[in-house]
């Protein structure tokens with residue numbers, strides 16, 4: 498997978514070179530390009546924003562600068578990328594989004610700042626490629642970079658050979674529509690708190706049942722709407738006893 502990120506704060510994307518993502522680059526599971534939007538400015542001040550039409554607070558990112566940047570970054574290969582635009586006004590980014598995007602050969606992230614990017618940039622790009630305006634949650638950040646990092650990590654960890662144990666991705670929270678249950682490791686007792694006996698029983702059927710029950714209970718208490726959204730038949734009889 499090829500990933501490009503366009504931003505006015507390239508250093509914000511340095512975490513892409515660390516840890517799991519850094520290993521994925523070293524192992525050539527992904528290639529990453531980070532581009533400074535100001536490289537496509539032509540004025541002495543390297544301006545990327547201007548006042549909003551219609552008035553209002555803040556500044557809007559200029560279409561001409563973004564247009565040239567996207568033309569160049571998205572036009573370099575014979576393929577066509579999926580353009581991802583982080584915005585609080587976007588569709589929710591979910592695990593299923595990450596799974597879908599993990600099949601893509603090329604993602605380009607357009608990280609806005611200020612009040613956002615002139616809408617005509619998105620509308621123009623959509624005539625040439627798939628464009629998704631997405632939000633990572635119902636809270637407001639000051640720019641798209643943290644959102645891009647979040648989404649890139651959620652996608653890249655799903656790629657073959659990135660996670661040490663591919664089962665981890667299969668047993669993620671949300672992979673079966675439920676939250677993950679609690680996890681434990683040594684010591685067996687910590688501050689007078691023992692590990693649940695079933696987990697030390699060696700009875701794999703009982704362990705699987707206990708873990709499913711814990712996931713159901715946690716989902717019921719923390720995210721009941723996820724239970725309601727489960728496809729018909731996903732809850733078996735044993736589940737219904739919960």
Ligand SMILES: N#Cc1c(-c2ccc3cc[nH]c3c2)n[nH]c1N
Pocket residue numbers: 582583584585587608609610611612613631632633634635636637638639640641642644
């Ligand atoms: N995704 C996402 C976002 C943002 C976001 C994204 C881009 C910009 C550009 C200026 N301000 C931004 C906020 N806030 N909250 C989210 N869930």
